[in-house]
Amino acid sequence: MPFITNFSSGNVSFPLDIVTSATPNTETDDAYIKYTAGARTWGLSAVYVGGKNPGLTVISGIAYRIKKWTTTASSGGVNPNVANKDPGSNTSMSFTFGSTNAGAVTSGTGGPTFIGGFVSGATGPGGWTGPNADSYIELTSAATSSIDLFSSSATASMKYEFFMDLIVL
């Protein structure tokens, strides 16, 4: 069976929220996953998100874009202690994670290739799940590429939280 690891922005110490760009309609590279050791194919199987802005009196949307850097992987941010969903999972694989809620992410190079996306409200849920195994956003074991989560909103500085499921085949 494949193994599922969860990478959540709330797992990083304060501040807990990711924040979209302070400039409307400007993308920010908010989080990335990069393989660092092991020899198995892996991919993104689901991303659950939601706007968490407190006390808004107007409504807005947040777009989330999934892209691949193909020449060099992203770096920086914070590498939280992520966990496998099953405590009996194989632990021989190693990943590097980063998110901007506690340090800037330095984007990779090459591309990026736009490979998915979805939208949430500024105070409500959104997300994406691969409808089948063929739909997972896969990378080989190469550490020279990363899968990144970008955000963009027409309203400045929208807060949100994400939860990513990473599958190791």
Add this chain to the structure above:
Amino acid sequence: MFLYSENSAVVATNFTTSGTANTEVDHLFIKPGVRTIGLQAMYLGGKGAGLTAISGIAYRIKAARTTATTGGGSVITPTPKDPGAQAAKATCSGSASAGFTTPGTGFVYIGGCVSGAAGPGGWVAANGDSMPVCEGGANQSLDVFSASGTLSLNFELNVEHTE
């Protein structure tokens, strides 16, 4: 496998996020009995009444992998979805707002989702491999926390677990 339902309304009409903004509260835990358990789904939503401003609520799934959460809250007896199923081996408790008196230890963060303050949210495991798991007989628990940038938001939580 057998499937069981746990519902916050058994404990209180409304569960409530922390009285302090951006502070987690542990509202519900499931501790395995002799059978391995998996969290299959959470159906939930904000229940704010007559709000004039909108907000979001995050729901975070964590596993206590060193010692299970215990103490405080109220027992929620897991209800089999199939009346022919045996009683659950796992135990469950819910806490409307205070959290539990003896939090688990060795927490690892393994999932979550978000809802609006007055609307639905939820999460369903995409497949069997995606379920957060506790091994049968282990002194571990699966816990659901809430957190919001706005204090004291009402919500309701319905959980499904497998054995």
